[in-house]
Amino acid sequence: MDFDIVALSRLQFALTALYHFLFVPLTIGLSIILAIMETVYVMTGRTIWRDMVKFWGVLFGINFAMGVATGIVMEFQFGMNWSYYSHYVGDIFGAPLAIEGLMAFFLEATFVGLFFFGWDKLSKRAHLVVTWLVALGSNLSALWILIANGWMQNPVGAALNPQTMRMEVTDFGAVLTNPVAQAKFVHTVSAGYTVAAIFVLGISAWYLLKGRHVALARRSMTVAAAFGLAASLSVAVLGDESGYQSSEHQKMKLAAIEAMWETEPAPAAFTAFGFPDQQARETHYALHIPMVMGLIGTRSLDTEIPGIAELVKQGEDTIREGIVAYEALQTIRAVAPDSAMPAEAKAVFEEKGHALGYALLLKRYVDDPRLATPAQIHQAALDTVPPVAPLFWSFRVMVGLGMFFIALTATFFVLSVRRTLDQHRWLLKVAVLAIPLPWVAAEAGWIVAELGRQPWVIEGVLPTAMAVSHLGVATLLTTIAGFAAIYTVLLVIEMKLMLKAISKGPEEFTVAAVPSLPKPRPPAAPAVNQPHSA
Known part of the structure; x- marks a missing residue:
């Protein structure tokens, strides 16, 4: 029953987070565009660019409102569904959220x-x-959220107070400069920029296919292609940095993403394709690319990446260290709060306290970790392996789509330089069909980041089952049924509002609302090779 509660709590948070993350990347990226x-x-003083800002601003506003509505629930869940988590790490996690x-x-x-009401004022x-x-506010929101999330992945600058059983900040500067948080921030915002670029590119391509708002569509497509190419290249480069950080701080996540069951001689090969079998601990029909994983994970040719089996053995040793820390913790907590800590127990806890979280993994099998059997210790160590197949495929979907976005934006960037955006209708159709794909990549990236951390809610510190x-x-x-229903309604509302705004076109919101401009005439169909001004 306890496991059911944990699974359902995780399902609810995953559901609301995945829904919320449908809106966040577009808000971040559109604000910069x-x-x-x-x-x-x-x-330049050219009013066409003001019309573009107003039109895309309407779509930004719709998405922003939905993002706020779905984001508020996220923070309430920490108190509702994850109360022990809030008690245990609230002093640290709450600070970035408040900021x-x-x-x-x-x-x-x-x-x-x-922005919306200040045009004439x-x-x-x-x-x-x-x-x-x-735009600055949108990106700063992402920064502070990802500082909090990065701390969950790599809990630096904090220590457990054994008397209060709460994590306390010891170095807030270390929390802010956490390398995992910084890598996640730049990677996530670059992904948001890519989402917005493909969104603008696809809608502009649709206008060109329909022969509507051609001047606006061409300019929008030019901006989206250049911005999207830079963003998609950044995602690839910064994703490599995230992989390197995983090899430093989350070795099990990296091994699971690669389905690396055994440690391989350096440099390890990259598994481009295969079917991971977690029960058999092997990957069927695996297609390997020599040396690539070693270069990605370690940036060297002579450093090993530990496999899952070796990490499980290391986990057993760490659990035994954690049991020693747990024993010292109980000795310390048995003393009255106003009394001095027993010197010997304090020294042991300072030495072994980093492994306490691993002892807490045993709480799923035994009330007192000190009474755990070797079989229970081994099972707890096996629990440190996250679901391999979902991680393996989510990562490859994300990477494969990222390569596609680079190719797509590069192609349209070249066409925009040559002023031939509307000469290849099949490419315009590809751009329209590609509109939902960045969200698929973004959600896959979220799955990789969060599912890969399991069984931890705080990596190495607090098991999810205890939080x-x-x-x-x-x-x-x-509540899961209620949230799913409400969020689905919100998603349908946003899509209808977006489609209505796109169908009506920019005049409904821009040119017609500017009294100083003459009444617009229907644009003449441009010649195929006719150059257009900036």
């Missing part, structure tokens, strides 16, 4: 209003500053 377009407007709300979200939300330069502040609230199965099933 809007700022770029408005910068061009201020520099995100005060510094980033309030900044973004305030200037979003000025602010000067061009003042409105441009507002747009860049909206949940004591809720009933019926309560969890009811």
Whole structure:
């Protein structure tokens, strides 16, 4: 029953997180694209660029509203479904979330209003500053959230207070400069930029196929192609950095992603294709590329990457160290709070305390880890292996789509330089069909990051099974069904609003709303090779 509660709590959080992450990347990326377009407007004075900002701004606003609605629930869940997690690490995890709300979200939300309603009340330069502040707020929100999430992946700058049984900050600077958090931030925002670029590229391609709003579509496509190419290349480079950080701090995650069951001689090969079998501990029909995994994971040719079997053995040794730390912890906690800690127990805990979380893995099998049998220790060590097949395939879907985005944006960048964007209708159709693919890649990346951390909610510190609230199965099933229904309705509403705005086109929101402009005439069909001005 306890395991059912854990599984259902994880399912609920995964459901709400995956829904929320449908909106976040587009908000992050579109905010930068809007700022770029408005910068061009201020520099050139051409109203077509203002029209572009207003049109894409409407789509940004719809997505932003849905992102806020779904994001609020995320933070409430820490208290509702993960109360022991909040108690155990709230002093650390809560700080970045609070800063995100005060510094980033309030900044973004305030200037979003000025962005939409300040066109006739602010000067061009003042409105441009507002747009860049909206973009800054969007990206700062991601920064602080990923600092919190990065700490869950690599808990630095903190220590457990054995008397209060709470993690406390020892070095907030280390939390902020956590290399895992920094790698996740740049990788995630670059992915968001790619999502927005493909979104703008695809809608612009649809307009070109329909022969509508050609001038706006061409310019939008040019911006999206250049921005998307830079972003997709950045995702690849920064993804390599994330892989290297995993080899440093999350070795089991890296081994599971690669389905590396045994340690291979350096440099390890990369498994491009295969069918991982976790029960048999082998990968069927594996296709290996020599040396590539060693270069990705260690950036060297002579450093081994440990396999799953070796890491499980290391896990057994760490669990035994954790049992010693647990014994010292119980001795310390048996002393009155106003008394000094027993010197010997304190020394043991300081030496072995880093392994305490591994002893807590035994709580699933025995109330007192000190009474665990060798078989239970071995089983707890096996629990440190995350689900291999979902990680293996999610990673490859993410990487494969990333390569496709590089090729797609590079192709349209070349076409935009040659001013031949509308000469290849089949490429325009590919761009339209590619619109949902960045979300598939983003969700796959989330699965890799979060499923790969299991069985830990805090890597090496707090097992997921210990972090949940004591809720009933019926309560969890009811809330899961409720959230799924509400979020699905919100998703349908957003898609309808987006499609309606796209179908109506930019005049509905831009040109017709500018009284100083003459009434627009239907655009003439451009010649195939006719150059267009910036």
